[in-house]
Amino acid sequence: MPIPASDDDDDRVGNSLDIVAVHGITGNAYDTWIHGNGTFWLQDLIPKDLPGVRVFSYGYPADVFCTFATGTIDTFARSLLESLKRERRSKDQQKRPIIFICHSMGGIVVKKVCRTY
Secondary structure: OEEEOOOOOOOOOOOOOEEEEEOOOOOOOOHHHEOOOOOEHHHHOHHHHOOOOEEEEEOOOOOOOOOOOOOOHHHHHHHHHHHHHHHOOOHHHHHOOEEEEEOOHHHHHHHHHHHHO
């Protein structure tokens, strides 16, 4: 489920887009994107540089490599898509371009979303 890294839903500056970060193997929705100095750059830096942008971090169980115990690429992709639908309900929200920031297996999950759905 994506977790908004910022609540800035304001398009006043013209940066009407959504950024969705998807972590990789053994990562999670937060720690993957925290710099060694403690900066959660999805929340602390991007909204300051791009006012009006909505930033989300999608998390899925990726603790164990090469196991289907917690899900498959397909189930993670469907979950990501459903989460995006919940966050982008209005016509204006659906018109916003999406930029995906992916690490490792997160890129495979996003590729599955783009190719299948």
